[in-house]
Amino acid sequence: xxxxxxxxxxxxRDLLAENLRSQCFAVDTASDGTEGSxxxxxxTYDIIILDNMLPEKxxxxxxxxxxxxxxxxxxxxxxxxxxxxRKVDLLNGGADDYMIKPFSFEELMxxxxxxxxxxxxxxxxxxxxxxxxxxxxxxxxxxxxxxxxLTRKEFMLLEYLMRNLGNVLSRGMIxxxxxxxxxxxxxxxxxxxxxxxxxxxxxxxxxxxxxxxPGRGYKIDTTQY
Amino acid sequence: xxxxxxxxxxxxxxxxxxxxxxxxxxxxxSINHAFFLFSVGTSLWIGAYGLIxxxxxxxxxxxxxxxxxxLVCGLVQFALVFPTRTQPPINLWLFWAPxxxxxxxxxxxxxxxxxxxxxxxxxxxxxxxPLIILWSLLLFxxxxxxxFLFVRSYQKASVEDRHRLRxxxxxxxxxxxxxxxxxxxxxxxFNIVRLNQLGPLASLFFIFVTAYxxxxxxxxxxxxxIQRSIIYSLSFFLLTFFYIVLLxxxxxxxxxMANIYAPLSAGITIFIGIYTLPYMEAYFRRFTDPxxxxxxxxxxxxxxxxxxxxxxxxxxxxLALQSLVVLERTFKPKYSYFIRSQSLTCYxxxxxxxxxxxxxxxxxxxxxxxxxxxxxxxxYVLGPKRxxxxxxxxxxxxxxxxxxxxxxxxxxxxxxxxxxxxxDQLEKKIxxxxxxxxDMQLRQRDFFDDISHALQTPxxxxxxxxxxxxxxxxxxxxxVYSSMDTSIDDLSRLIRxxxxxxxxxxxxxxxxxxxxxxxxxxxRITEYVQIIAEREGISLSTNIPDIPIYxxxxxxxxxxxxxxxxxxxxxxTTGSGIKKIDVSLTECSGMAVLSVKxxxxxxxxxxxxxxxxxxxxxxxxxxxxxxxxxxxxxxxRIVERHNGSIRFVSATGEGTNVTVNLPVQAPEAPQxxxxx
Numbered sequence: 001x002x003x004x005x006x007x008x009x010x011x012x013r014d015l016l017a018e019n020l021r022s023q024c025f026a027v028d029t030a031s032d033g034t035e036g037s038x039x040x041x042x043x044t045y046d047i048i049i050l051d052n053m054l055p056e057k058x059x060x061x062x063x064x065x066x067x068x069x070x071x072x073x074x075x076x077x078x079x080x081x082x083x084x085x086r087k088v089d090l091l092n093g094g095a096d097d098y099m100i101k102p103f104s105f106e107e108l109m110x111x112x113x114x115x116x117x118x119x120x121x122x123x124x125x126x127x128x129x130x131x132x133x134x135x136x137x138x139x140x141x142x143x144x145x146x147x148x149x150l151t152r153k154e155f156m157l158l159e160y161l162m163r164n165l166g167n168v169l170s171r172g173m174i175x176x177x178x179x180x181x182x183x184x185x186x187x188x189x190x191x192x193x194x195x196x197x198x199x200x201x202x203x204x205x206x207x208x209x210x211x212x213x214p215g216r217g218y219k220i221d222t223t224q225y
Numbered sequence: 226x227x228x229x230x231x232x233x234x235x236x237x238x239x240x241x242x243x244x245x246x247x248x249x250x251x252x253x254x255s256i257n258h259a260f261f262l263f264s265v266g267t268s269l270w271i272g273a274y275g276l277i278x279x280x281x282x283x284x285x286x287x288x289x290x291x292x293x294x295x296l297v298c299g300l301v302q303f304a305l306v307f308p309t310r311t312q313p314p315i316n317l318w319l320f321w322a323p324x325x326x327x328x329x330x331x332x333x334x335x336x337x338x339x340x341x342x343x344x345x346x347x348x349x350x351x352x353x354x355p356l357i358i359l360w361s362l363l364l365f366x367x368x369x370x371x372x373f374l375f376v377r378s379y380q381k382a383s384v385e386d387r388h389r390l391r392x393x394x395x396x397x398x399x400x401x402x403x404x405x406x407x408x409x410x411x412x413x414x415f416n417i418v419r420l421n422q423l424g425p426l427a428s429l430f431f432i433f434v435t436a437y438x439x440x441x442x443x444x445x446x447x448x449x450x451i452q453r454s455i456i457y458s459l460s461f462f463l464l465t466f467f468y469i470v471l472l473x474x475x476x477x478x479x480x481x482m483a484n485i486y487a488p489l490s491a492g493i494t495i496f497i498g499i500y501t502l503p504y505m506e507a508y509f510r511r512f513t514d515p516x517x518x519x520x521x522x523x524x525x526x527x528x529x530x531x532x533x534x535x536x537x538x539x540x541x542x543x544l545a546l547q548s549l550v551v552l553e554r555t556f557k558p559k560y561s562y563f564i565r566s567q568s569l570t571c572y573x574x575x576x577x578x579x580x581x582x583x584x585x586x587x588x589x590x591x592x593x594x595x596x597x598x599x600x601x602x603x604x605y606v607l608g609p610k611r612x613x614x615x616x617x618x619x620x621x622x623x624x625x626x627x628x629x630x631x632x633x634x635x636x637x638x639x640x641x642x643x644x645x646x647x648x649d650q651l652e653k654k655i656x657x658x659x660x661x662x663x664d665m666q667l668r669q670r671d672f673f674d675d676i677s678h679a680l681q682t683p684x685x686x687x688x689x690x691x692x693x694x695x696x697x698x699x700x701x702x703x704x705v706y707s708s709m710d711t712s713i714d715d716l717s718r719l720i721r722x723x724x725x726x727x728x729x730x731x732x733x734x735x736x737x738x739x740x741x742x743x744x745x746x747x748x749r750i751t752e753y754v755q756i757i758a759e760r761e762g763i764s765l766s767t768n769i770p771d772i773p774i775y776x777x778x779x780x781x782x783x784x785x786x787x788x789x790x791x792x793x794x795x796x797x798t799t800g801s802g803i804k805k806i807d808v809s810l811t812e813c814s815g816m817a818v819l820s821v822k823x824x825x826x827x828x829x830x831x832x833x834x835x836x837x838x839x840x841x842x843x844x845x846x847x848x849x850x851x852x853x854x855x856x857x858x859x860x861x862r863i864v865e866r867h868n869g870s871i872r873f874v875s876a877t878g879e880g881t882n883v884t885v886n887l888p889v890q891a892p893e894a895p896q897x898x899x900x901x
Contacts, residue, residue, distance in 0.1 A: 011686040019689065053678045080681035081674055082721065084781055102685035102717050104710070105692045153753040179753075183718055185792040185856075192760040193753070 001116070002026045002044065006036030006062065007051040007078070016049060019105050033057025040066045045073050047112050052079035052090070060093040067094035074115035078103075082182045100182050103172070106216055110170040117167060127162040130207060130222055134162055141201065148200055153178060157193050158201065161210065161220035170217035194218060228488075230279030236429050237272030240264050243436050255306045260435060263299025266292050267428050287332060290360075294328040297364050297371075303435075304371035304378075324367050331356050331363070372397070388615055392451060396434035399458055404428075430458065456509040460502060468494040524623055527555045531627045535634035539641045541565070544634060545572040545603070548627075552607060556620065558591075559608040566601045591616050593624045595631050602635045666731045673724050673731075680720050688713045722855040729782070729862045740890060741783055743776045743817050744769060747810050750784065754791045758806060763798050768809035774817045777890040778867040786863040789856045790821050790883050797881070798825035812889055816869075819885040828875040836873055837861045 003025045007013045010031070017027040028043070030036035033054045040048055040062075048066070052059035059077050066075065074096045079086065082100050090098055096115050099108060127134040133142045136159060141148045150158065156178045161169065174190050175181050184190065194210060202209045211219050244264025248257050269292025273285040301324065334356065375397075379390045434454055471490035530551045538544040545563035553561055553574065562573035571577035593605040605624075610616070688710060695706035751767050758765040776783070794806045807822040828836065837857055864871045869887035 009682050009686070012682060012689075015686055015689045015693075019693065053674075078685075080678040101681040102688040102713060105689050151752045151756065152749060154756070182721070185788050186754070186757045186795060188760065189753070189757055192757040195760065196756045 001046045002028070003112075004028045004030065004036065004040055004043070004045045004048045006030045006033065006040075006049065006054070006059075008032060008054055009051070012051070012078075016108075019108075023109060033059070033062045037062045037065045040071065040073070041069045046116055048073050048075045049112075050075055050077050050095070052077050052081070052086075060090055060095075063090070063094045074112075076108075076111060076115060084180065098176075099172075107170045107172045110168055110217060111173060114164060114167050114169070114173070127159065127165075129162055129165060129209060129220060130204075132162075132201060132209070134159060143201060143203070150197075150200060154193055154197055154200070157190075158197055158220075161218065164219070166219065166221050168213045168217045168219045174218065190218070228491075230275045233271055233275035234279070237268045237270075237275060240271060240429060240432050241268035243432055244268065247436050256303070259299055259302035259306050261299075262295060263303055263435075264432055266294070266296030266299045267432060268292070270296055271428070290332040293364060294324075294332060297328075297367050298324065301367050301371045301374075304374035324363065327359075327363055331360050392437070392454075393435055395451060395454055396431035399434075399454070400428045400431035403430075430454065452510065452513050455513055456506055459509050460498075460505045463505065464494055464498045467497065522555050524619065527551065527623060528626060532630060535630055538634070539638060541635070541638045541642060542572055544638050545605075546574065548631065549574055549605070552605065552627075555623075556607060556616070557611045559611050561605070561607045563603055563605050565603040591621070591624065593628045593631075595628055595635050597632060597636050597639075602632075602639060670728065670731050673728055677720065677724050681717060684713050684717050684720075719855075722859065726855055726859050726862060729859065729866060738777055738779060740775050741778055741780045742773045743783070743819075743887065744773045744810060746780065746783060747787060747808065747819060750787050750791060751808050754788075754795065758795060761795060761798075761804070763795060763804040763806055765806045765808065768807070768811075770810065770812070774810065774812050775890045776817055776867065776887045778887070782863045783867065786860040786885070787819070789860040790819075790885070793856065794821050794823040794825065794881070794883075798823045800826065815889050817887045817889050819887075820882060822880065822882040824880040827877045827879045827881055828873075829877050833873055833875055 001024065003020050005013055005016050005020075005027060006029075007016070008031055013029050013031065017029055020027045025047075028039055028045070030039050033056055036048075036050065036054075037057070050059050050062055054062070057065075059079070063075055063077070066073070075094065076097045076099060077090050077095045078099050078101055079090075080101045087098050097111055099111060125135065125137045127136070131144050134155075135141075139155060141150055141155065141158065157174065160174065160177050169177075171184075171190055172182075175184055179189065186192075194212070198210055207222070209220050209222070211221055213219060241264060244261045244267075247264070248261040269288055271292075273288035273292050276285045277283065277289065375390065375394065379387060382390060468490050471493055472486055475486045475490055531548055534544065534547040534551060538547060549561050549563060549572070552558075560573070560575045562571050562575070562577050564571045564577075590609070591607045593607070595602045595604065605628075607616075691706050691709050691713070695703055695710070698706055748767075748769055751765065751769070755765045791806075791808070798804050798806060803824055805824045807820070809818075809820045809822075811818050861871055864885055864887070867887055869885060871886075872884045873881060874884075875881035
């Protein structure tokens, strides 16, 4: 697997490169937007990691350039700023995900893996696992033919897990996608909701669905790890 | 002495009187001198004639001739100086020489008129001497010359002077006409010589009229004078005609009684005249009114229209233009405009080209200056009337009245204009300053962003580095790395909080104030906090209405503020007793009131006082040390930015009650407002 890192800070570049290489990635690096954009457009990568604050060209511009040439490589943007509108702008500009600095590498890897598996993302309005049926249009959940009542956040959490069926979703990812926050003001928001979800949905002790992956995050899956 | 002689003498005296009066009125003007000469001459001529006829002597013949000479001299001089001085085509001395020298010598020789006799039928017979033809030619020639001079000056004269000349012409023509009729045509063609005494009398008309022309420099209502002269002349002719008819018919009727023809006819004529004169006058007046007074207007309605214009206009331009409309309608000038003194801007319906060319010409123009104290705001200029008539006294008095009213209106317009300019300037300044402030805030924002990036990047490296080390470390070292990792996270969060607090007050172009359904927001937050609270063993109860309560603001920030309050409540509701959090939302007199009440540890009065201080932590909560005390400072700032208020009531061991008030926005209000 090939990765491209575009960041003007040598420290960050080296660190990321080293970490990715230890995960068996072949890594190319670029120290500015022009070089990075060029590399991205002329080579094929499985993942591009792009810093938002670059000299000369901004991250969003590089992103747009890459997208203009038709490359659909997943792009993950690193930024120190966490404003919602910024995220929206970047995602609209063609980025696939967004990470706030500082981040843990584990978190980063979790997201990278999630991004690389995107094509397998389950699209569609109706998600199923085992006999759990989640209808996004009608905002309803059924286990078998019994309807389950979920609060809004619980529903969103379950949907997120089910869309990324089999993937480990880190706390950061969950916090961001479901609660649109960078840090947890209650420090146990996710745990509480996972607990609640398990109580309501994951009721079959023989067929566990929601898994906690220690140190990494949570996932929903049908097979035992 | 016959009655007629007395009348003639009376006329002579009258003529002299008028001449003297005119002369005394203004001794300096040469016109007055010329006129004086003329009237003296006429007086002498008439007087001498009267004396000769009355006293039946030839002794006054020289006086008669002298009078005639002086009369003509006066006429010529008058022609030369009225209305303005003109030069004769040839040298002045050569011009006067024949008249003066020739005339004087002829008079002296006493060979012009030899005898004047009054015949029995009352008429006079004049025996002419050998020089009579020469004499007549001389006088007549100079009369013609003066007529020619009059015509020439008419052509060169301004409009007002032309009017005066016309008056003079009327007088002259009457004079000449009557003289010709009574002294030439009637005797010559009809053999009626009895009326030749009346010829000289007609010169009185000329005297009257000319005197008037001289005295009244500004012919305001000269039309009235002309009209009157025409009326009276016509009446006079009518009466005379009547007299003649009477006389002729009396001759037929009363044959033989020659002596009573004249007095009888005269008496009847006078009698009829006195009683019919008013009717004749009225008739002729009505008859001639359309010729003279087609420019009549109703003074009061014009003044009213002008008043209306002045009242309803605040701006200089329409004020000037609309009043010009009324003035044009009333006076019908050839051109008109209003010119502002300061800026020399010109307002007009025709065009303003006259403004520059006619500026220095006076006379035919009428200027109506509008004063404000000692200063002139502007001036109306009206060109000569299209009808050619001059501006009358009434016209000018109307204009003066208008000018008086207009002063106030124009002053008001000026002030209004200045006010508008001032306001515009002020607005521009405000816009500039606002823009400047915005720019500064944007720069500040960029600065914060740069700080953030600069601080977080090394932390990233640190964090990743420690993570890496942690993977290969021994278990006892892993604990160390773990705590270092936590510290880095804390540091990072702190940086973010500080920057957030700093940025709440700055201008964010992307933050648009919208209509936020506060009810829905609170419901959403409490819904998921409920799950968390359950985990902690805290019972969360809500009292939230069904209806939406709209607040104008930024949804994200409001969410953050409410989440902050709830997280604090959860954090500090610990202990062994009943753990309860009550969240209620109501609308009360235009404010949305959110109240979060917990049964937590509460605060002392001291702690309460410092609660909003940055970095202040009342006590360590039992759980994590997240937040570093910035949460409430941020919340408070957010609430204030939304024009709301936040209040804490607390006592140790009794829990805390936070109340947030936010102004409610009616749902019909416009959705998108200016940026926060």
